[in-house]
Amino acid sequence: MNDTVEYIFCSKCGVKCLKGSKFCSECGNKIDDIKMSNESITKDKEYDLKGVSLQRIMQETNFIKASSIRRLKELTGIDLEDCRKILEEPYQKYYDENAEMLEEKRKKEDDMSKIRRAKDEKKEKEKIACCPSCGSTSLSAHKKGFGIGKAVVGASLTGGIGLAAGNLGAKKVRVTCLNCGKQFWAGKK
Numbered sequence: 001m002n003d004t005v006e007y008i009f010c011s012k013c014g015v016k017c018l019k020g021s022k023f024c025s026e027c028g029n030k031i032d033d034i035k036m037s038n039e040s041i042t043k044d045k046e047y048d049l050k051g052v053s054l055q056r057i058m059q060e061t062n063f064i065k066a067s068s069i070r071r072l073k074e075l076t077g078i079d080l081e082d083c084r085k086i087l088e089e090p091y092q093k094y095y096d097e098n099a100e101m102l103e104e105k106r107k108k109e110d111d112m113s114k115i116r117r118a119k120d121e122k123k124e125k126e127k128i129a130c131c132p133s134c135g136s137t138s139l140s141a142h143k144k145g146f147g148i149g150k151a152v153v154g155a156s157l158t159g160g161i162g163l164a165a166g167n168l169g170a171k172k173v174r175v176t177c178l179n180c181g182k183q184f185w186a187g188k189k
Contacts, residue, residue, distance in 0.1 A: 047086060050076050054090045065091055129175075129186075136179035141186065143173050 008017050010024035010031055017025050024031055052075050061067035065087065072083040095102065130137050173186035 047078055047082065048076070049086075052076060054087060058087075058090060058094065063094060131177035131180060131182055132184060133182040134177060134180040136177055138178040140176045140178055141173050142176070 008019050008021060008031055010017060010027060010029055013024060013027045013029065015024055015026040017031065021031055023029065049072075052072065054072070057068050057071050057075070061071055068087055068091075069080060069083045072078065072087060073080055076083075078086070128137055129139055131139065174183055175186050176183045
């Protein structure tokens with residue numbers, strides 16, 4: 001199969017770009033002065049697909065091009081770049097036949113992405129405390145105070161300084177989830 005690809009050349013740096021390009025891919029120059037060149041791309045070699053159906057590979061990989069390329073390589077042992085060339089035509093045909101469906105799918109994905117992003121932003125703004133285990137916002141907090149038991153033990157072991165032991169951890173807040181019963185310290189995950 002012979003395909004003819006037309007190229008244009010940048011008048012500033014001379015880099016070859018695909019026809020229809022408005023700007024040079026190398027220097028960014030606007031392409032006004034166009035020189036055309038026809039180059040023929042031919043398949044230099046015939047590939048042994050070992051009975052593999054390209055359409056079936058495309059369906060197995062949910063029409064994800066990169067996955068199809070990798071799958072074709074796995075099944076045939078053909079180089080990745082050659083697999084890409086082999087699948088180029090079937091995918092172009094698929095894109096042409098399903099343009100409307102693909103556009104709707106892209107719009108849905110964009111909408112879902114926007115919704116997800118909005119939810120994340122809302123959650124971030126509100127900073128609602130929730131249980132790390134079940135996600136419930138029904139929580140009860142208990143502040144830990146001065147511990148007499150620790151103070152007595154500390155004083156008997158070390159003297160007066162041991163009284164300070166009763167104050168260890170005094171300003172910590174233990175949170176209990178009223179939904180699942182999990183207990184955790186506030187500010188820790």
